[in-house]
Amino acid sequence: MSNQVIENILSRRSVRSYKDTQISDKALKLILKSGEYAPSGMGKQSPVIVAVQNKDTLTKLAKMNAEIMGSxxxxxxxxxxxxxVLADKNARTHVQDGTCALENMMLAAHSLGLSTCWINREYEMFNTDEGKALLKEWNLSDDLVGIGALSLGYSKGEIKEAKPRKENYSIIIK
Ligand SMILES: Cc1cc2nc3c(=O)[nH]c(=O)nc-3n(C[C@H](O)[C@H](O)[C@H](O)COP(=O)(O)O)c2cc1C
Incomplete structure (x- = not known):
């Protein structure tokens, strides 16, 4: 049975090398919309999604994240x-809500021929004075906490195959 949605899920891979070419606004908007349409606990739509293409801000974010990573x-x-992806800490399911948005956007990007990688440490980044100052600069509530981020663009290299899945990853109880 061939199914494009499932094919897209199975063939998505994390990419860690990107061309300089910027993605189109049309693609970006479709990806963001896919994030916005992710499910959220009690339909509260707790996440806020910030797409950054400004070079100075990208450099700043990279520096903040690298400092936490120690690299x-x-x-x-x-x-x-x-x-x-940030989410309102007052929503009980904010972590799950943000995670659903991230996964939706990874799959949407892949379906458009673009590549992503989930990047960690946004919780720590937006819990610092510098992170809180960025929230203020973006006119966002300081009730938001970092959930995760995606690098997004055109892949530079070859996309690797998925690792085999572990034994008993899923079980079916009938
Ligand atoms: C919660 C989470 C955090 C991750 N953090 C990072 C990260 O900080 N840097 C990175 O290069 N990849 C990160 N990844 C990507 C994983 O390494 C990747 O998904 C995994 O190796 C499986 O590869 P695949 O996405 O190609 O299937 C993260 C993935 C998840 C789900």
């Missing part, structure tokens, strides 16, 4: 777009 390299792999 000199760019944790966003020099992708031309970075999508940050």
């Amino acid at each position: 000199d390299s760019n944790p966003y792999y020099d992708a031309p777009t970075v999508i940050i």
